[in-house]
Amino acid sequence: MKDGTPHSEADLRAGHRKRLRERFLSDPSALPDYELLELALGCVYMRRDNKLLAKRLLARFGCFDGLLSASSEELAGVEGCGPAVDSFLVLLREIIARASQSNVQQKQAITLPDIVEMGRRRLKHCAEEEVWAALLDKQNRLLMFKKIRHGSMDHVSLEPLEVVELMIKSRASSLVLMHNHPGGTYMPSQEDRALTGRIALTLRQLGLFLHDHVIITSDAAFSMMRDCRLK
Structure with missing residues (x-):
């Protein structure tokens, strides 16, 4: 030209x-x-x-x-x-969620803040409720971060047996559960509290351990363990 x-x-x-x-x-x-x-x-x-x-x-x-x-x-x-x-x-x-997960997976021992941040990267933008589990070995290394259930905008169901089966299959010793509340409050519902108690009890009877159940929103994360909901 x-x-x-x-x-x-x-x-x-x-x-x-x-x-x-x-x-x-x-x-x-x-x-x-x-x-x-x-x-x-x-x-x-x-x-x-x-x-x-x-x-x-x-x-x-x-x-x-x-x-x-x-x-x-x-x-x-x-x-x-x-x-x-x-x-x-x-x-x-x-891409952002997987980058966060791979960073945690490379650590020899991870902390609850590591897991919460990984969960926030995965769940904070989800428009519907999902339940995820961070499965850990005896040295607190991350074996897997896996979605267990997908629900609706304001509800997701879960049974303790599903958690037990997943832990046995993956040979995990403990786990951190987390799910999101899209566009809602980070405070757990009565159903959340009851389910968490049932899961913790079921795992304890089998020699397994629930470290925490964390609720994720777009701008916050709520630890039920820190709030003394797990005993």
């Missing part, structure tokens, strides 16, 4: 994206949030200008954490945001 010839819209987008990428690689922390999101959205919509969509998403959800917590229905309400963005955010959430 000769000098003075008008650039096409595609050329302008490519040039802008190249400059944005170069600025990011030079100093990732220097980019404002909307430009960082714009760059990420380039992996979703590769042939369009994503600056306006990035600004709309941040205006709607406030921050990256709010965006990662957004439901499919909420995302669909943002102009220019299609199902591909929803899928991309699901991918990001899964």
